[in-house]
Amino acid sequence: MICGTHYIDGQWVASSDTFVSHTLTGKANSFSIGSAIEVDQAVQAAEKAFEKFAQSTREDRALFLIEISTQIKARIADIVAIAMDETGLPEARLIGECARTTGQLELFAETIRDGHYLDRRHDPALPERSPLPRPDLKLIQRPVGPVAVFGASNFPLAFSVAGGDTASALAAGCPVVVKGHSAHPGTSEMVAKAIATAIEICGLPTGVFSLLQGDNRELGTSLVKHPLVSAVGFTGSLRGGRALYDLCAARPNPIPFFGELGAVNPxxxxxxxxxxxxxxxxxxxxxxxxxxxxxxxxxxxxxxxxxxxxxxxxxxxxxxxxxxxxxxxxxxxxxxxxxxxxxxxxxxxxxxxxxxxxxxxxxxxxxxxxxxxxxxxxxxxxxxxxxxxxxxxxxxxxxxxxxxxxxxxxxxxxxxxxxxxxxxxxxxxxxxxxxxxxxxxxxxNGFPTGVEVCDSMVHGGPYPASTNFGATSVGTMSIRRFLRPVCFQNMPSELLPREVFD
The missing domain is CATH 3.40.309.10 (Aldehyde Dehydrogenase; Chain A, domain 2)
Known part of the structure; x- marks a missing residue:
């Protein structure tokens, strides 16, 4: 069931270097270790897919998210079994986390169908205004480009391959390249297979999603430094997150790093x-x-x-x-x-x-x-x-x-x-x-363990809890991380993105 390879541009691709998973129970498996070569292949494919995916309808993307959810549900027994082997988490916890993962995907489908996340604004032209006329101005949120996502160690499903970062980026219209966490590579592969099937069923560009496996920092460094990556979503340690954050800032073209780094939660x-x-x-x-x-x-x-x-x-x-x-x-x-x-x-x-x-x-x-x-x-x-x-x-x-x-x-x-x-x-x-x-x-009069996935949730905070205090990694507002506002001035209707009017 496990092939131990990367998923890049619609293909399962092996690389020469490998690592062995550290399972608590069951059979350990060998997995390819990605390098700058595989990173470039995946990101180039994501960039190629971006133009079409960014212009897709909200309904098409909603159907894609729902299909990913459907495919995960169809594989839930296999996903939970290998996740138990790799993480030692109990079956009930993992079944619940599967439900949260599919629920997030379906929630984002509803969110983009609703359209409020686009924050559409229109200031009509005032040609007779004195002393200066006003042009016609329309604003809408547009996807930023390929997004790199780092899977989390403590949530092998809800904050991993098809977790909140991936769901919100895909909902926004951004292709995703996931760096799977080495603590649960088999789980990551099983979920990637669900996404791959959803891509095929929905007829989307194959580069819209890739999974890279590996157990070293060089893979993550290469991914963050790739010039075509437009943003990064990360959940992990303060030390690791800060190192990647600094890499994002040091690039010739700095990009936003949305890192959730933890806290003592007093x-x-x-x-x-x-x-x-x-x-x-x-x-x-x-x-x-x-x-x-x-x-x-x-x-x-x-x-x-x-x-x-x-x-x-x-x-x-x-x-x-x-x-x-x-x-x-x-x-x-x-x-x-x-x-x-x-x-x-x-x-x-x-x-x-x-x-x-x-x-x-x-x-x-x-x-x-x-x-x-x-x-x-x-x-x-x-x-x-x-x-x-x-x-x-x-x-x-x-x-x-x-x-x-x-x-x-x-x-x-x-x-x-x-x-x-x-x-x-x-x-x-x-x-x-x-x-x-x-x-x-x-x-x-409560305790913070248990994060509700909904419109009002904020899962972030001032540094060092996260690297961007205006963002959340949980809830529908997390889609804002992978969008940017674009203003269109005196733009003919035929040149505007369809979402301005739909």
């Missing part, structure tokens, strides 16, 4: 929320932190709360949940090693108290819980780094003034959460103007 527990439900809140937070072995970019890894007896109750309840968390497999051995190293670093700080530190081995990791003071948090910025995994830090804050100062000094986040009671209104109002500058999504 939770502010205000005094009356803690009084009302300290124990329940602590256990619920701990369950959120350990959900999915903590491998979510919205994992709420840090809590700030006033240092009171209620906070002790919160910590005790969280500790019970985390002690009961059995060691579980992370997505890759490399991620498990990085998690272990990050936890060792946190525990080494003088001002950090270890509440729970469990041993890790190979891909299996346990939960970790630490506490520190607001003063130490402010003085030691290195403990602010994201720990990707089931790790939580609780910060004992001296008073409301220190809580506000901590909020002011936060870097950009994907989410910020407030837990509050009715009597916390004044403190919450003081925090809100600060937090809305820090995060793309602000929650009240």
């Amino acid at each position: 939770v502010f527990v205000l005094p009356n929320a803690n009084v009302l439900q300290a124990g329940e809140l602590g256990s619920t937070w701990a369950n959120s932190v350990t959900m999915g072995v903590g491998q979510f970019c919205t994992n709420p890894g840090v809590v700030f709360a006033l240092d009171t007896p209620d906070l002790d109750e919160f910590i005790d309840a969280a500790l019970i949940v985390m002690e009961d968390f059995s060691s579980q497999n992370m997505l890759t051995e490399g991620m498990a090693k990085a998690y272990d190293a990050a936890c060792q670093k946190v525990s080494s700080f003088e001002g950090v108290e270890v509440k729970l530190q469990t041993g890790n081995s190979s891909r299996k990791v346990g939960a970790q819980l630490y506490t520190t003071t607001g003063r130490y948090w402010q003085a030691e910025p290195e403990i602010h780094d994201e720990v990707f995994g089931p790790c939580g830090i609780i910060v004992r804050v001296q008073d409301e003034g220190e809580l506000i100062d901590i909020a002011r000094n936060l870097v950009g986040q994907l989410t910020c959460t407030l837990h509050l009671g009715e009597e916390d209104a004044l403190l919450a109002k003081a925090l809100m103007p600060i937090l809305e500058r820090k995060a793309g999504r602000i929650l009240v």
Whole structure:
């Protein structure tokens, strides 16, 4: 079932260098490693396809997205089976992620059929206006060109080959070249086969989609630096994303890099929320932190709360949940090693108290819980780094003034959460103007794990949460990343894009 090759311009193409997938169960497979040669073939094909695809009707693109969804559903058993082998994720989680992936594709089909995303504007000519006449002006959003997409490690479907970046780019009218993640290459190939079938059924140019496999940085570097790539969508680590972002900026023709890089997603527990439900809140937070072995970019890894007896109750309840968390497999051995190293670093700080530190081995990791003071948090910025995994830090804050100062000094986040009671209104109002500058999504009395795919969702935030604070990688607004406004002045109707009028 697995051929282990790239999919380029409608063909399955092998290259001489290969790597072997690291499966948790089942058979490991050999896959081609792409080079600058395969990158050029894929991007040249995408550029060739762009002219026709960009001029296609919204209905044609909607049917294409729906056909991709249909083909993924037809292969769901095979996709889930190999994804379980490669990632160790449970069947139910992967079936749910398949549903999210197909749901995103179908949602974008509805979005482009609706047409509001085009932001069409028209200022009619005013030839008699004095002192100067006004020309006829029409504005519409147009696709930017070939888009490079990097598959994410922690979502092998919803943020990967046919995930949100690919769906939104194709919906916009942009061909896509995907760099598949080396943690799940077989899953990537199976999904690529679904897209390939959809291309054939819909009669689209073969270069509208390509998949490149590989396990080295050179492949990603070549893709980002290719002069015909017009934008990049990325979900991954701060270090890797920043390196690619810098490459995009250093090109002779700089291009936008839409990177979602993660965050600690702080939770502010205000005094009356803690009084009302300290124990329940602590256990619920701990369950959120350990959900999915903590491998979510919205994992709420840090809590700030006033240092009171209620906070002790919160910590005790969280500790019970985390002690009961059995060691579980992370997505890759490399991620498990990085998690272990990050936890060792946190525990080494003088001002950090270890509440729970469990041993890790190979891909299996346990939960970790630490506490520190607001003063130490402010003085030691290195403990602010994201720990990707089931790790939580609780910060004992001296008073409301220190809580506000901590909020002011936060870097950009994907989410910020407030837990509050009715009597916390004044403190919450003081925090809100600060937090809305820090995060793309602000929650009240909930937890951020679980990102709804809909019109209103923002999954992004100020740097370093993401590299473009005006964008989202989830929800229908994500299509804006791969469009740019074009104004047509005194343009004859026959020369205008059909979408100006349809």
